[in-house]
Amino acid sequence: xxxxxxxxxxxxxxxxxxxxxxxxxxxxxxxxxxxxxxxxxxxxxxxxxxxxxxxxxxxxxxxxxxxxxxxxxxxxxxxxxxxxxxxxxxxxxxxxxxxxxxxxxxxxxxxxxxxxxxxxxxxxxxxxxxxxxxxxxxxxxxxxxxxxxxxxxxxxxxxxxxx
Amino acid sequence: xxxxxxxxxxxxxxxxxxxxxxxxxxxxxxxxxxxxxxxxxxxxxxxxxxxxxxxxxxxxxxxxxxxxxxxxxxxxxxxxxxxxxxxxxxxxxxxxxxxxxxxxxxxxxxxxxxxxxxxxxxxxxxxxxxxxxxxxxxxxxxxxxxxxxxxxxxxxxxxxxxx
Amino acid sequence: xxxxxxxxxxxxxxxxxxxxxxxxxxxxxxxxxxxxxxxxxxxxxxxxxxxxxxxxxxxxxxxxxxxxxxxxxxxxxxxxxxxxxxxxxxxxxxxxxxxxxxxxxxxxxxxxxxxxxxxxxxxxxxxxxxxxxxxxxxxxxxxxxxxxxxxxxxxxxxxxxxx
Numbered sequence: 001x002x003x004x005x006x007x008x009x010x011x012x013x014x015x016x017x018x019x020x021x022x023x024x025x026x027x028x029x030x031x032x033x034x035x036x037x038x039x040x041x042x043x044x045x046x047x048x049x050x051x052x053x054x055x056x057x058x059x060x061x062x063x064x065x066x067x068x069x070x071x072x073x074x075x076x077x078x079x080x081x082x083x084x085x086x087x088x089x090x091x092x093x094x095x096x097x098x099x100x101x102x103x104x105x106x107x108x109x110x111x112x113x114x115x116x117x118x119x120x121x122x123x124x125x126x127x128x129x130x131x132x133x134x135x136x137x138x139x140x141x142x143x144x145x146x147x148x149x150x151x152x153x154x155x156x157x158x159x160x161x162x163x
Numbered sequence: 164x165x166x167x168x169x170x171x172x173x174x175x176x177x178x179x180x181x182x183x184x185x186x187x188x189x190x191x192x193x194x195x196x197x198x199x200x201x202x203x204x205x206x207x208x209x210x211x212x213x214x215x216x217x218x219x220x221x222x223x224x225x226x227x228x229x230x231x232x233x234x235x236x237x238x239x240x241x242x243x244x245x246x247x248x249x250x251x252x253x254x255x256x257x258x259x260x261x262x263x264x265x266x267x268x269x270x271x272x273x274x275x276x277x278x279x280x281x282x283x284x285x286x287x288x289x290x291x292x293x294x295x296x297x298x299x300x301x302x303x304x305x306x307x308x309x310x311x312x313x314x315x316x317x318x319x320x321x322x323x324x325x326x
Numbered sequence: 327x328x329x330x331x332x333x334x335x336x337x338x339x340x341x342x343x344x345x346x347x348x349x350x351x352x353x354x355x356x357x358x359x360x361x362x363x364x365x366x367x368x369x370x371x372x373x374x375x376x377x378x379x380x381x382x383x384x385x386x387x388x389x390x391x392x393x394x395x396x397x398x399x400x401x402x403x404x405x406x407x408x409x410x411x412x413x414x415x416x417x418x419x420x421x422x423x424x425x426x427x428x429x430x431x432x433x434x435x436x437x438x439x440x441x442x443x444x445x446x447x448x449x450x451x452x453x454x455x456x457x458x459x460x461x462x463x464x465x466x467x468x469x470x471x472x473x474x475x476x477x478x479x480x481x482x483x484x485x486x487x488x489x
Contacts, residue, residue: 146195160324325351325488
């Protein structure tokens with residue numbers, strides 16, 4: 001095996017979790033793959049859609065979805081650790097640890113992904129479910145897509161990951 | 164790249180978590196893939212086996228496994244969210260949000276998967292470990308299988324996901 | 327489809343979580359695949375690096391990373407369940423359930439993986455981030471690697487899983 005990406009490979013990541021610590025592998029793998037010439041798609045679904053909402057946007061189309069958004073505030077900077085969150089203490093500490101080690105925060109890595117041509121497809125069904133409009137999401141995303149479109153892409157991809 | 168599944172592809176999902184919110188991507192991806200002609204297998208293992216136990220079945224072969232089942236009740240309708248469960252409040256709200264948005268509950272999507280020919284293989288090792296008998300599980304499942312069988316299937320599949 | 331691994335396939339697992347219950351699928355799939363002749367690599371990153379630290383090692387290069395390690399003690403035997411941990415009760419019970427069912431503990435399965443030729447690559451970036459030195463990790467691991475190396479390997483692998 002040669003230890004190099006040849007450049008015509010495809011990678012598709014299903015970004016499901018939205019947790020701060022899982023946004024790192026998603027954005028690091030996506031940007032590194034794109035930097036090596038791979039054709040990369042991130043299909044953002046369920047909790048994974050929350051970080052992609054612009055800061056300060058109020059999402060939800062009724063009382064229940066608004067309450068859900070209240071408990072799980074949208075925006076990259078609001079995302080929590082999957083464990084040890086401890087009322088935000090773990091999150092804040094993890095961000096400081098990362099900064100000290102010159103690891104970019106996920107929101108900057110995400111912007112770099114977009115700059116490098118990574119396609120980010122928000123899941124249409126989740127948007128309908130949670131009451132998120134396209135204009136409430138970060139700029140630079142692709143058209144909302146469904147599971148069939150994501151599956152078609154994955155069936156052509158050398159690397160598929162559910163994160 | 165053509166944006167279509169050609170119909171002779173295979174997908175294998177390792178359903179590990181059993182959480183309510185993760186049963187949605189598992190069943191949505193599996194049923195959508197099958198509807199597009201893909202050959203789909205779900206290998207249900209560890210916590211992922213709990214939703215597949217019939218409602219009301221008592222599982223466990225000794226005091227410890229019975230206690231484990233008591234803390235993590237089997238059956239689709241008992242499955243919890245991976246976060247924000249808040250003593251069942253998040254789960255119940257998420258189910259209501261889904262119903263309002265015409266998103267089928269996972270147990271109905273699961274039945275649809277079986278109707279559409281998705282193969283569901285319960286993990287033999289987990290059944291032995293947790294004391295779950297084949298006759299305690301939902302009808303329509305495939306024969307219990309081991310890791311080697313799942314790996315053989317995955318090595319032939321265009322899409323492999325660990326959920 | 328023939329139900330057999332032909333022996334020249336590759337599998338790459340990104341071991342991200344480090345939770346006790348997720349070390350089982352990682353080590354069971356890796357050792358079973360290797361036993362069937364597959365070429366297997368485990369890229370251990372983020373929380374997934376903690377179990378690979380030798381028992382008793384003090385990790386962390388400053389107050390914050392030391393505190394992080396204090397909250398998430400390194401070493402296989404310290405790893406917790408992803409749910410129902412209940413101050414260690416669930417973990418201890420799950421280990422007893424496994425022992426009674428003759429399921430090897432993950433640390434023994436991990437040693438078996440190494441014996442069978444599974445390559446384990448610690449993530450260089452995580453080591454820098456969390457202050458873990460190569461000499462603090464279990465013997466038998468491969469050279470620390472980065473995301474580009476892991477991606478090159480994954481682009482050649484029939485099976486890629488994020489666990």
